[in-house]
Amino acid sequence: MALLRVESLVAGYVPGVDILRGTNMSLESGSLVAVIGANGAGKSTLARTIFGLVPVRSGAVFFQEQNITGQPPEHLVRLGVSYVPQTANVFPSLTIAENLEMGAFRDSRNLDRRRRRIYDLFPSLGKRQRQSAGTLSGGERQMLAMGKALMMEPQLLILDEPSAALSPILVQDIFRLIQQIHAQGTTILLVEQNARKALAIAQKGYVMDGGQEHFSGTGIELLHHPEVVALYLGKKG
Amino acid sequence: MDWVTALLQAGIDGVSFGAVLALGAIGLTLGYGILRLANFAHGDLLTVGAYLTLAFQAGLQWPLPLAMAGGALGTMLLTLTCDALLWAPLRSRRASPTSLMIASIGLALVLRNGVILIWGVSPQRYNLPVSPAIALGAGLQITASRLWALGIALGAVVLVSLLLQQTKIGRAMRAVADSPELARVTGVPVGLVTAITWLVTGGLAALSGEMLGLITTMRPNMGWLLILPIFAATILGGIGNPYGAIAGALLVGVAQEVATVCPASLGSLTQYCLSTDYKLGVGLLIMVLVLLLRPQGLFRGTRA
Numbered sequence: 001m002a003l004l005r006v007e008s009l010v011a012g013y014v015p016g017v018d019i020l021r022g023t024n025m026s027l028e029s030g031s032l033v034a035v036i037g038a039n040g041a042g043k044s045t046l047a048r049t050i051f052g053l054v055p056v057r058s059g060a061v062f063f064q065e066q067n068i069t070g071q072p073p074e075h076l077v078r079l080g081v082s083y084v085p086q087t088a089n090v091f092p093s094l095t096i097a098e099n100l101e102m103g104a105f106r107d108s109r110n111l112d113r114r115r116r117r118i119y120d121l122f123p124s125l126g127k128r129q130r131q132s133a134g135t136l137s138g139g140e141r142q143m144l145a146m147g148k149a150l151m152m153e154p155q156l157l158i159l160d161e162p163s164a165a166l167s168p169i170l171v172q173d174i175f176r177l178i179q180q181i182h183a184q185g186t187t188i189l190l191v192e193q194n195a196r197k198a199l200a201i202a203q204k205g206y207v208m209d210g211g212q213e214h215f216s217g218t219g220i221e222l223l224h225h226p227e228v229v230a231l232y233l234g235k236k237g
Numbered sequence: 238m239d240w241v242t243a244l245l246q247a248g249i250d251g252v253s254f255g256a257v258l259a260l261g262a263i264g265l266t267l268g269y270g271i272l273r274l275a276n277f278a279h280g281d282l283l284t285v286g287a288y289l290t291l292a293f294q295a296g297l298q299w300p301l302p303l304a305m306a307g308g309a310l311g312t313m314l315l316t317l318t319c320d321a322l323l324w325a326p327l328r329s330r331r332a333s334p335t336s337l338m339i340a341s342i343g344l345a346l347v348l349r350n351g352v353i354l355i356w357g358v359s360p361q362r363y364n365l366p367v368s369p370a371i372a373l374g375a376g377l378q379i380t381a382s383r384l385w386a387l388g389i390a391l392g393a394v395v396l397v398s399l400l401l402q403q404t405k406i407g408r409a410m411r412a413v414a415d416s417p418e419l420a421r422v423t424g425v426p427v428g429l430v431t432a433i434t435w436l437v438t439g440g441l442a443a444l445s446g447e448m449l450g451l452i453t454t455m456r457p458n459m460g461w462l463l464i465l466p467i468f469a470a471t472i473l474g475g476i477g478n479p480y481g482a483i484a485g486a487l488l489v490g491v492a493q494e495v496a497t498v499c500p501a502s503l504g505s506l507t508q509y510c511l512s513t514d515y516k517l518g519v520g521l522l523i524m525v526l527v528l529l530l531r532p533q534g535l536f537r538g539t540r541a
Contacts, residue, residue, distance in 0.1 A: 051422070077424030085422060091415040094408065101405065102412045106424045108405065148423060 001065065002026040003156060003187050004050070009059035011049040018057065019045040021211035027156070027189060027204075032182045034198035034219065035191045036232060037208035043191045044086060046208065047160045050189075051083040052076055063156070078106055082149035086160040089145035092134030096125050099133050099144055103151030118147040121180065139170035143177065150181065157181065158189045163197070175201060195233055199223045207232055240500040242376045247494040249373070253383040253452065255470075255490020256390030260445035261463060262470040262482035263397055264438035270414035270477030271434045273334060274324070277341040279442055280464030281348035284457060286312040286443025287450040288356050294363055301363060309443040316439030317432060319344060345461065352457045360454040386448035393444055394483055397437065401479065406433055414477060466493065466520035473527050475534030484535065493519045 004027040012018040019042050027033050035043050048054045050061050052072050060069045063079060073083070082103075091099050100115050101108065119126030122143040133144055142162055149157055162178065163171045171194065179201050182188050192198035199205045202219040207228055215228055222228050265279045290308030293299045299307065323344060327337060370378040400407040406429070413420045413430045421427050446460055453459070470489045474481025496519045499510035511519075527534065 053422070073422050074424055074426065083422055085419065088416055088419060091412045091419065093411055093415050098408050098412075101408060102420070102423050102425055105405070105409060105426070152424065 001029070002062075003029040003031075003064060004189070005062040005065075006046070006050065007060045007062070009046070009049060009061065010057045011045065011054045011059075012057065013045075013054060019054070019211055020049060020059075022059065023208070023212055025206050025213060025216070027187060029155070029187055030185065031203045032178075032188045032190060032201060034195075034202035034205040035189065035208060036193075036195040036198055036205060038232065039193075041208040042211040043208050044160050045211075047083065047158050047189065047191045051081065051158060074106075077152060077154075080152070080155040081158065082152055082154035082156070083158040084145045084149045084160060084162065086162075086164055090133040090136070090141050090148065093132060095130050095132050096136075096144060097129040099148050100151050103148035107152065114151050114153070118150060121150075121177070122147055139166055139173065142166065142170075142174060146177070146181070150186070154186065156187045156189065158191070160191050161193050162190070163192065163194045171197065196223070239502050240498070243498050243500040244495060245375075246377050247498045248491055249377060249379055250383070251491030251494035252487060253379065253387045253490075254494060255487035256387045257445050257448045257452070258463070258466055258470050258490050259483045259486035260390050260393055260441045260448065261467040262474070262486045263394070263479045264441040264445075265467055266471045266474065266477055266479055266482040267410070267414075267434055268438050269471070270479075271410055272324070272431060273337075273417070274341065275334065275338045277338065277464060278319075278344040278348055279341075279438075280460035280462070280467065281345045281352075282312055282316065282439060282442035283446030283449065283460035283463060284352055284455075285315060285348055285446070285460075286439075287446035287455050287459065288352050288361075288457075289443070290447050290450065291356070291361055291363060291455065301365070305444070305447045308447055309440045312443035312446075313436045313439040316435040320431065320435050345464075349457055349461055356457070358457055360456050362454050363450055365451070380452070382451040386451055389444060389448060393441060397441070397479060400437070406430065410434060462517060465517060465524070466490075469520045469524035469527070472524055472534055475536040478534070478536050481534055481536035489520050489523055492523060493517075 006023055006025045009020050009023045010018055011020040023042070023046055035046060037043050045054055049056060052070060056070050060067055062068065063081060068076060068079065091102060094102065097115065100118055101111060104111055104114055124140060125144055125147060133141065136144060146162065159178065163174050166174060175197050178188065178190065190198055190202065199219040199222050205217065205219050205222045206213040207215040207222065215222060215225060217225065261279065261283055265276060268274050268276050268279065286308045289311040290304045293304035293307040294301055323340060327340060365382065368381040370380045371384065372378050401411060409425045409430050410433065412425055413427055417427060449459060466489050470485035471482050473488060474483070474485030493516045497511050497513045497516055499507050501507065
């Protein structure tokens with residue numbers, strides 16, 4: 001059974017301008033699925049539409065076979081879906097600990113145990129629990145944003161370009177952490193600009209172009225697919 | 238040396254007036270930070286709170302503290318009603334900040350004329366027991382009602398600070414002030430935060446109006462006239478920052494009183510004194526200077 005299923009999704013921010021033009025995809029429970037594609041291909045819009053942030057014109061989204069098309073984000077958080085936006089994804093005037101608390105607003109039982117779990121995953125955050133998030137570096141903010149999204153112990157974590165605007169060393173760290181989160185049992189939908197790295201850790205990948213998925217396959221297949229390599233992965237190195 | 242005494246006395250009066258302003262300014266700045274609303278109807282909420290208290294005290298013969306609590310509660314309910322009838326529909330239509338501001342001016346007119354319709358235009362007073370001013374030594378004094386105003390304002394400030402720092406909903410209010418969109422995505426109940434913000438705003442505005450009623454006579458335009466110094470205090474403290482608003486309000490309050498000090502010992506120079514009629518002008522001047530020299534305020538606000 002697919003955890004998440006997207007069927008012929010058409011969506012856009014402004015009436016008359018469709019960004020998604022009939023996208024299909026499915027995600028098995030426990031998998032890590034990458035969505036790659038050029039700028040403007042509709043990757044981030046797909047993530048935002050699944051999470052109820054973009055008006056849907058037609059098509060449907062199912063989570064655990066339940067139709068969640070157009071449901072507001074607060075409802076999806078309750079169902080077990082978390083989303084990490086690409087930018088402005090932490091509350092700068094709140095401390096690290098307070099940011100994590102907000103992540104578990106809907107259910108703050110065992111708040112301390114959940115926070116400890118996040119601090120175990122991201123030790124650098126644990127050392128500075130009372131520091132305000134606005135003073136963190138780009139990489140630390142990204143970790144806090146992921147930690148905040150993990151506080152509800154979601155079944156599905158949607159990450160929107162987590163490596164954007166990070167230095168190459170931090171990109172390595174972030175991908176390692178994404179693998180670690182996945183290994184702990186969270187299903188992940190990873191929207192990424194960094195196609196090679198994303199496909200290398202994904203079981204399944206979708207290549208988007210013009211608001212539709214053009215290719216799909218296992219991460220390895222796509223990494224060696226001649227057309228995908230030529231059009232989307234560029235030269236090696 | 239009577240001018241020293243006069244200045245100190247003006248400082249004392251300024252602090253108590255500043256405390257009244259602070260109650261108004263905290264509500265205004267929270268509303269701006271969390272609801273993204275420059276609410277020109279905020280001053281008239283003060284008026285409504287003050288007159289509701291009058292109705293409960295003079296009309297229903299309630300004791301003053303109970304009447305004040307009733308006035309605050311009534312104003313809180315009014316803010317929730319306004320949100321349901323006016324602000325929520327405007328938010329769902331994604332109204333621009335300018336549209337919201339103009340709507341708030343409209344609401345201000347409705348509230349003020351509602352007060353005139355019910356209570357008339359003539360000045361009114363609470364039925365207060367006559368109590369002598371308390372001597373502070375060195376010729377300085379403070380009236381009991383000003384002291385009450387100061388104490389209640391301080392208490393409210395401490396409570397708001399505890400709410401924002403020590404409670405989960407208060408931290409959620411700060412989160413929404415940082416980013417309403419992220420708060421929504423994170424699963425913070427933005428609707429609940431909005432309602433709580435209106436309740437706090439309405440309660441503080443009513444208290445401010447009631448304190449003002451303790452130290453002056455009440456008129457239907459009392460809150461409207463105060464909206465300028467309240468905005469001045471809010472901008473001075475960094476808009477969206479409640480602690481800044483308190484500091485800004487005390488500064489504006491003291492500046493307004495001190496600027497119009499005019500002791501008789503100045504002799505013929507008293508003709509150059511600033512008349513007390515210009516008190517509001519001092520508040521406005523501070524606002525203009527801050528906007529020109531340090532538009533972000535003295536302290537950091539919610540938005541640059």
